[in-house]
Amino acid sequence: MFKSILVPIDLADTDLAKPAIATAATLSQTWSGVVRLLNVLPMTPVMLAEYVPADFDEQQRQTSEEALAIVARESGIDPARISSVVRQGGIYHEILEEAVHMKADLIVMTSHRPAMRTYFLGSNAGHVVRYAKCSVLVVRH
Template identity: 80%
Template sequence: MFKSILVPIDLSDTDLTKPALDTAATLAKTYDATVRLINVLQMTPVMLAEYVPADFDIQQRQSSEQALAIIAKESGIDAAKISTVVRQGGVYHEVLDEATSVGADLIVMTSHRPAMRTYFLGSNAGHVVRYATCSVLVVRH
């Protein structure tokens, strides 16, 4: 049923993303699917650019790539079936672009419990659910 599963990983709160990763691992084993982990780095605000080292973006990307590699290794998913990518930009834009790029037929992600602010502004998970062209499974923490 599923051949390519995309899992957005928030490295600032890996406990929140663990249920999605566990779910994706189970589905990947069940359907012999591949899993792609994605972490999206926010753009450094222009007003802060002069206060951070010149290679800040490079350091941040390398740190994220290393953290994703550890998560992938510890996921229990066969190494030949899992890959990682770090992208930079808006979270839901990059998740949707990556889903298209890898031909994902399922996105598995976690979401915080709804708060009043997300009813008006929307959350990243909400945007992904609304605009994804593939199935989306939102796992509540």
């Protein structure tokens, strides 16, 4: 049923992602599926561009790729069934784009407990749930 699972990860808080990774691992094993870990890097604001090194974005990407490789190794998922990718842009937009690109059957992501501010502004998880073309499983921490 779920052959292709996308797991967005915030590398600033990998502990928050552990329940989603564990859930994706179980589902991928049950359905003989594959898991893709995704990290989204924000765009460097134009007004800061002159204050950062010319290769700042590339350094950020490389650091993120290395961190995702560590998370993948520690996930317990068979290395042949897990991959990772780093994208740059708006968080929920890039999650939705990657899900379409990889033809995901399921997005598994964690979300903080709702706070009053998220009821008015929305959250990345909320946007993904509303606009994803595949099933979305939100795992509470």
